[in-house]
Amino acid sequence: LGIDSVDQIEKMGIDKFNDACRASVLKYTNEWQNYVHRQARWVDFEHGYKTLNIPYMESVMWAFKQLYDKGLAYQGYRVLPYCPKDRTPLSAHELRMDADVYQDRQDTTVSVAVKMRDEDDAYAVFWTTTPWTVPTNFAIVVGGDIDYVEVRPTEGKFAGKKFYLGKDLLPHYEKELGEN
Numbered sequence: 001l002g003i004d005s006v007d008q009i010e011k012m013g014i015d016k017f018n019d020a021c022r023a024s025v026l027k028y029t030n031e032w033q034n035y036v037h038r039q040a041r042w043v044d045f046e047h048g049y050k051t052l053n054i055p056y057m058e059s060v061m062w063a064f065k066q067l068y069d070k071g072l073a074y075q076g077y078r079v080l081p082y083c084p085k086d087r088t089p090l091s092a093h094e095l096r097m098d099a100d101v102y103q104d105r106q107d108t109t110v111s112v113a114v115k116m117r118d119e120d121d122a123y124a125v126f127w128t129t130t131p132w133t134v135p136t137n138f139a140i141v142v143g144g145d146i147d148y149v150e151v152r153p154t155e156g157k158f159a160g161k162k163f164y165l166g167k168d169l170l171p172h173y174e175k176e177l178g179e180n
Contacts, residue, residue, distance in 0.1 A: 006087050022052055079130060125165040153178045
């Protein structure tokens with residue numbers, strides 16, 4: 001459809017966009033039926049459910065309400081793969097698509113220095129591509145096959161403090177910790 005953003009979807013109209021998506025999903029229905037039958041699998045194509053159908057969605061909501069009423073649902077948080085362009089979470093199916101659809105990209109990282117409990121002015125440094133998870137982290141994982149170093153800057157705003165970090169990452173922190 002040549003759509004590059006959610007704004008274009010909204011401009012096109014949600015109904016028209018959904019119709020286009022539905023047509024795309026159903027385009028190869030006959031081929032899929034032939035493929036399944038060739039595999040000698042039994043699938044009820046006449047009475048099957050499709051997640052895009054309103055009755056299916058309503059049945060899911062009904063089932064969820066039953067769980068909620070029994071106290072079996074709770075509110076929580078989890079990290080989901082997210083498409084910043086579409087402003088939507090990605091499904092497991094989308095993550096398994098080929099490289100033409102889903103491509104790896106280089107994300108920026110955030111470095112965090114955490115004060116060590118038993119040492120004055122000593123910090124463990126770690127990096128993450130998901131900084132929103134940092135407030136809920138209760139531990140830092142270290143690798144048995146990673147060499148760590150203790151760094152004691154002699155000048156700048158970190159002078160006199162100790163930092164523990166992976167040896168291979170040391171060049172990336174020269175600006176903050178100094179060359180020596």
